[in-house]
Amino acid sequence: MAASQNASARQDFGRQARQQVRRSQHANIGDTRRDPIELLKANSAGRVEALVPLRYGRMSVSPFTFFRGSAVLQAHDLAGTVNTGIILPLCGDxxxxxxxxxxxxxxxxxxxxxxxxxxxxxxxxxxLKRLAASFAVAGDQMGVDRGAIAECVSTAVQEYSDRIREYSELSSLDLWHEVITFDRMMDRAVSDEGRQLIAKTGKKAASRTNESVLTKMATLQDGRWTIQDAPPALFHPSGPNSLLGEEKWANTDAWKGKLAKAFDAYVQTLPFDRRALISQYELHDIAFKVVGVGSVGTFCLIMLFVDCHGNPLFLQVKEARPSVIATYFPATGPSHQGERVVAGQRLLQAASDSFLGWTTGPANRHFYFRQLRDMKVSAEVERMSNTVLNGYARMCGWALARAHAKAGGKAIEISSYIGSGERLADALVEYAFAYAKQNEADYDQFITACRTGRLEARGDEEMALDFRV
Structure with a gap:
């Protein structure tokens, strides 16, 4: 859609999309005629071989951890559904x-x-469909009754619809500066329990700083900080606990030597003032860190920098692999996978990390950089009551609408397509339950594959035993 088209023409485009794709059609979960094990194997190709069993081990904990680690399956299935033709930058997960x-x-x-x-x-x-399905999968695991799960999904979709309608009337500049602060969340909370949780989460976030993690993760000796090994989740790439096999290239000396070019290339992707800021830090140590569920087995490093006052800066260097969305919905975009991640984050977030950038490392692996911990905090969903979970669904729907409206500039088209939101909410409640059932079936196949040896799955504790003497 051309930017010069007026709002009326864009509204017509959204309404006309209903003629191509009825809102009720979004209840269809897509093409599930596939072998989930083979898709997961293909998605694991190129990862650190010794860590792939840990990836499967973390996925095996529950249907929800499986859902988190198997975005490739839902992307495949969604490719078999009709789509509205309104395309914009997605989070993808x-x-x-x-x-x-x-x-x-x-x-x-x-x-x-x-x-x-x-x-x-x-x-x-x-x-929106991945968000809806996640509430059904997680809610079922938490023992939430079907009616409460349906309410959460409907709430998330309705909030998305209401906010998209609101954003369709904002100026482009006002929308670009829109941000969801914890203060606004507090005002939006409908219960004392919700307000208490927001306050508690805010307090926790304030404590999660570079300084707070330093003494937990590293030790000081002769004026230099060294990250402590805690395999299999944290280890030095060239040390005795390394799981990298032949690819032990990411030690501190290597970064100072032949790999300095990769770091210098990253620095050049930062704004001028951030380049000046990072130049005030000295590299002390590097370690390999296993993160998340779906990312297990990708190359992920922790770089510890210290300034002249002894204050730390932890940077996370994470491998960027091709998006599962791009696999099933080909579109133009950056050819560098690190740049793709950074571009998506800058477009979709209201404000992004000061040190967000990208580079190319050994074996032409693509990476992006960000801070390891800068007041980052996630909700403990499994501890939420039904009331709080429903409030959280509302916040997620709001945040996703804000992200889409800013990144795509197509709030008018989406809002016109959705209408009041009731029909879409009904369809996605149906979709969420159907996909949760599909996820359960895929999870059962996955567990069978792990038990029969088709896949090898090992938990963190089991792998940690390999390093104990």
Missing amino acids: AHLSNFGGFATPERQLVFDLNDFDEAAPGPWEWD
């Missing part, structure tokens, strides 16, 4: 655990999407 709090560069605590490994252009409804 907008499940309920990929929202959280963090600090803006101005030190304001905000609520937003916080994972962009799968970011890529696609139909806006794919993100």
Whole structure:
């Protein structure tokens, strides 16, 4: 859609999309005629071989951890559904655990999407469907009754619809500066329990700083900080606990030597003032860190920098692999996967990490950089009451609408397509329950594959025993 088209023409485009795709059609979960094990194997190709069993081990904990680690399956299935033709930058993995709090560069605590490994252009409804399904999968695991789950899904979709309608009337500049602060969340909370949780989460976020993690993760000796190994989750790439096999290239000396070019290339992707800021830090140590569920087995490093006053800066260097969204919805975009992640994050978030950038490392692996911990905090969904879970669904729907409206500039088209939101909410409640059932079936196949040896799954504790003497 051309930017010069007036609002009326764009509204017509959205309404006409209903003629192509009825809102009730979004209840269809898509093409599930596939072998989930083979898709997961393909998605694991190129990862650190010794860590793939840990990935499967973390996924095996529950149907929800499986859902979190198997975004490739839902992307495949969604490709078999009709889409509205309204395309914009997606998060690509907008499940309920990929929202959280963090600090803006101005030190304001905000609520937003916080994972962009799968970011890529696609139909806006794919993100909303992953969010809806995640509430059904997680709710079932938590023992939430079907009626309460349906209410959560409906609330998330209705909030998305209401906010998209609100954003369709904002100026482009006002929308660009829209941010969901914890103060606004507090005002929006409908119960004392919800307000208490927001306050508690804000207090927790304020304590999660570079300084707070330093003594927990590293030790000081002869004026230099060294990150402590805690395999299999944290280890030095060239040390005795390494799981990298032949690819032990990421030690501190290597970064200072032949890999300095990769770091220098990253620095050049930062704004001028951030380049000046990072130049005031000295590298002390590097370690490999296993993160998340779906990201297990990708190359992820922790770099510890210290300034002249002894204050730390932890940077996370994370491998960026091709998005599962791009696999099933080909579209133009950056060819560098690190740049793709950074571009998606900057577009979708209201405010992004001060040190967000990208580079190319050994073996032409693509990476992006961000701070390891800067007041980042996630909701403990499993401890939420039904009332609080429903309030959280509302916040997620709001945050996703804000992200889509800013990144795509197509709030008018989406709002006109959705209408009041009731028909879409009904369809996505049906979709969420149907996809949760499909996820359960896929999970059962996955567990069978792990038990029969088709896949190897090992938990953190089991792998940690390999390193104990």
